[in-house]
Amino acid sequence: MIKNIVFIGAGNLATHLALALKQASYNILQIYSRTRLSADILAKQVDADSCSDYAEVRRDADLYVFALSDKALPSALEALKLKNKRLVHTAGSLPMSVFEGYxxxxxxxxxxxxxxxxxEVDFSKIPLCIEAISIDLESELLLMGNKISNSVQLLSSNQRKQLHLAAVFTCNFTNHMYHIGQELLQEEGMDFDLLKPLILETAEKVQEMPAQAAQTGPAVRFDEDVIKTHEESLNMHPDFQKLYRFVSESIYHLHSKKK
Amino acid sequence: MIKNIVFIGAGNLATHLALALKQASYNILQIYSRTRLSADILAKQVDADSCSDYAEVRRDADLYVFALSDKALPSALEALKLKNKRLVHTAGSLPMSVFEGYxxxxxxxxxxxxxxxxxEVDFSKIPLCIEAISIDLESELLLMGNKISNSVQLLSSNQRKQLHLAAVFTCNFTNHMYHIGQELLQEEGMDFDLLKPLILETAEKVQEMPAQAAQTGPAVRFDEDVIKTHEESLNMHPDFQKLYRFVSESIYHLHSKKK
Known part of the structure; x- marks a missing residue:
């Protein structure tokens, strides 16, 4: 049974996950972070020890949660030597096999x-994607996952990789579109608040209908007049202008393909 | 005072706006649509007459609301000859001056x-952007706007044009990112439901913090390893692949510029 947990990493994800597990009565033994202050801040929130030296990481945890950048993980594994311990990482983009040999x-x-x-986020609504090398560990991770989330899924490394890629489109790229919208409004002395209801409705719409059916605007009907006017408006922003043309064509192609 | 309204057009926007005005006790006299059936369907919902011939459009309305495609507006104005009538259009991309001479x-x-x-949409939360050729009409439109929305704004034609452009980025382009995410998940046998909490949280985040501060993911820190892996995953989708590289670079540039 998993009870005592050590976190390797104290970033955004580690913070929210450690808090959720603490609230579900797990015991957070220790927080490691390269930056002492980060380790201390999170440790205090979850009533744990902290350290910033791999040599000080405790060896008596039931589970080690690695919440590091993808690049930092291999050297952490190399340094920690946790041969017989249960290890999990929290990365969408890394296969489970990164732990092989460790x-x-x-x-x-x-x-x-x-x-x-x-x-703050409501962890109960966050999909948790689980994969494990053995049925035993899989059951334990499922048990742990179900204590903090209502949406726990078993996914293979390949599926998770594709999911992470899809998440980059739907989250990071989407947020970039918001950012561009904000920049454009500021230029003409308008407040970003004007766009907020539209942003929410666009997100809420696809909770109920497929994105294909939800699409509106000039690109889906390839309205050349509007598209040209928009491109002219973007003359001072060659980067946004190229992106505008490119995404408009992509929308049109995806829709014509599907008809 | 505006009381009796004729709608020219019976599309999505006309439908929602006519319903909202009807509910605010305006009298919808008549719905015109090129397609008789569309005119009939909306007319029934708002207890109005319907027609599909410009010659049949009533001349006794206090206001004519044009909710047509940008292309269809000039020929409608030409055909209708409403010289001394109050006319408004509902388009983000058209200047007010399209009415000049009509x-x-x-x-x-x-x-x-x-x-x-x-x-269904809650019209009270929808920003209404108003512009008018005279103070009198402006006041009447403001009065009408405030009866159906809590967010009524005066915007110039230039501002509205820029707002519409920003809306294409934040709504249509965003929805395209959702669409791509959905396609990628389907390929690996996953359900779009997995992405829905992320989509909502991304939209809710920017209600409270600037898009700049809300950005996460590989592009903002330009993590070449993750970006390359993602590009490889998109080998079968050259269109998505180009878009991936392009938006990632755009994110990175916008963030480095702002630092």
Whole structure:
């Protein structure tokens, strides 16, 4: 049974996950972070020890949760030598096999959400994607997942990789479209608040209908007049202008293909 | 005082706007649509007459609301000859001056939202952007706007044009990102439901914080390893692949510029 957990990493994801697990009565033993202050801040929130030296990481945890950048993970595994321990990472983009050779008991515990430290999230609604090297660990991770989320899924490394890619489109790229909208409004002395109801409705619409059916605007009907006028408006922003043409064509192609 | 209204057009926008005005006790006299059936369907919902011939459009309305495609508007104005009538259009992309020569009393009544007939919207939360050729008409449109929305704004034609462009980015382009996400998930046998909490949270985040601060993911830190892996995953989708690289670079540039 998993009870005592060590976190390797104290970033946005580690913070939200550690808080959720603490609230579900798990015992967070220790927080490691390269930056002592980050480790201390999170440790205090979840009543844990903290350290910023791999040599100080405790060896008596039931589970080690790696919430590091993809690049930092291999050197952490190299340094920690947790041969017989249960290890999971929380990354969408890394296969489970990154643990090969470092332990015999490993898996993945990937919460699909965009985390910012300042913003509270309701973990119960976050899809948790689980993968494990053994049925035993899989059951334990499922048990743990179900205590903090109502949407726990078993996904293969390939599926998770594709899901992470899809998440980059639907979250990061979408947020970039918001950002561009905000820049354009500011230029003409308008407030970003004007766009907020539209942003919410666009997100709420696809909770109920397929994105294909929800699409509106000049690109889907390839209204050349409007598209040209928009491109002219973007003369001072060659980057946004190229993006405008490119996404408009992509919308049109995807829709014509599907008809 | 505006009381009796004729709608020229019976599409998504006309439908939602006519319903909202009817509910606010305006009298919808008549619905014109090129397609008789569309005119009939909306007319029935708002207890109005219907017609599909410009010659049959009534001359006794206080206001004519044009909710047509941008292309169809000039020929409608040409055919209708409503010289001394109050005319408004509902388009983000058209300047108010399209009415010049067709009447002396005109303006714009632009609700900024994405409308689909099947989906109810709460009009009170939709920003209404108003412009008018005279103070008198402006006051009347403001009065009408405030009866159906809590967010009524005066915007110039230039501002509205820029707002419409920003709306294409934040709504249509965003919805395209959802669409691509959905396609990618289907390929690996996953359900679009997995992405829905992420989509909502991404939209809710920017209600509270600037898009710049809300950005996460590989592009903002330009994590070449993840970006390359994602590009490889998109080998079978050259269109998505180009878009992936392009938007990632755009995110990185916009963020480095702002630092």
């Amino acid at each position: 332990s015999s008991c490993y898996g993945v515990f990937y919460p699909l959400q965009t985390f910012s430290k300042a913003r | 009447s002396s009393c005109y303006g714009v009544f632009y609700p900024l939202q994405t409308f689909s007939k099947a989906r």
